[in-house]
Amino acid sequence: GYVVQTEIKKNILRYFIVIAIVSFLIGLISMAGVSFVLQKKPFVLPFGLNKIVKISPSPKPTVKVEPTKVQEVNPAEYSIEILNGSEIKGGASRLKTALTTAGFDVLSAGNAEKSDYTDTIISAKKSVNAAYIEKLRVELKKSYILDTKTKVLADETSEADVIIAIGSKVSGNFE
Numbered sequence: 001g002y003v004v005q006t007e008i009k010k011n012i013l014r015y016f017i018v019i020a021i022v023s024f025l026i027g028l029i030s031m032a033g034v035s036f037v038l039q040k041k042p043f044v045l046p047f048g049l050n051k052i053v054k055i056s057p058s059p060k061p062t063v064k065v066e067p068t069k070v071q072e073v074n075p076a077e078y079s080i081e082i083l084n085g086s087e088i089k090g091g092a093s094r095l096k097t098a099l100t101t102a103g104f105d106v107l108s109a110g111n112a113e114k115s116d117y118t119d120t121i122i123s124a125k126k127s128v129n130a131a132y133i134e135k136l137r138v139e140l141k142k143s144y145i146l147d148t149k150t151k152v153l154a155d156e157t158s159e160a161d162v163i164i165a166i167g168s169k170v171s172g173n174f175e
Contacts, residue, residue, distance in 0.1 A: 073129070073131045073132050073134075073135045074103075074132075075099075075104045075105070075135060075136075076103055076104065077129070077132060078105065078128050078129075078132055078160075079105050079106075079107045079159070079160045079161050079162070080099060080104055080105060080106045080107065080160055080161070080162045080163075080164060081106075081107050081108050081109075081158055081159070081160035081162070081164070082095050082096050082106060082109040082163075082166065083109075083110060083111065083112035083163060083164065083165045083166065084109075084110070084112060084166050085112035085114065085117030085120075085121075085165040085166050085167055086115060086166050086167055086168035087115050088166070088168065091166045092109035092110055092111065092166060093109050095109065095143070095144075095164070095166060096109040098139070098142075098143065099136075099139065102139050104136070104139070107159065107160050108160070112165050112166075117165055117166065117167035117168065118145075118167045118168050118169050119144075119145055119147040119167045119169055120140060120144040120146050120147065120164065120165065120166050120167040120169070121146075121147045121151060121164070121165045121167065122137065122140070122146065122147070122150045122151065122162065122163075122164055123150070123152070123153040123162070123163045123164075123165070124150055124151070124153055124161065124162045124163075125153045125154075125155055125161050126152060126155070127155075127161070128161050128162060133162075136162065136164075137150075140164065141171060142171065143170060143171055144166065144167065144169065144170055144171060145167065145170065145171055147167075
């Protein structure tokens with residue numbers, strides 16, 4: 001009995017000492033954490049290690065944007081035929097006047113075989129410069145809603161390099 005009781009007392013004493021030490025360490029760590037947060041000072045690592053950890057933003061490369069060179073386009077370089085594919089009376093002659101004023105070479109203006117076009121369609125021979133087509137599209141968009149794609153015109157189809165079939169959809173600047 002006496003040996004067992006002594007052994008139990010030793011175990012309880014060891015257990016109490018371990019619990020006391022662990023509790024003391026947890027208390028110290030908690031107090032250090034609270035004081036660190038309340039002081040709002042930067043965290044400094046021992047032995048100068050914060051120099052290694054220090055992060056600085058890297059310089060951002062500057063990008064120099066050069067303006068794109070716009071290809072000069074002669075609007076009279078290619079010939080145009082205008083066909084009125086809408087029921088708007090005088091549409092082809094009105095567009096002929098507008099394009100001629102803008103410097104384009106319009107061979108003829110007349111009516112298309114049918115008058116149920118909605119979007120204005122540009123058809124061009126393969127030899128026509130893409131920059132020229134873009135300049136023509138910009139001019140046409142002032143008055144008409146254009147089909148998104150330019151159609152390819154067979155070389156022998158027309159005397160003109162470009163055929164414009166006017167549709168019934170007009171834009172805000174249509175007069």
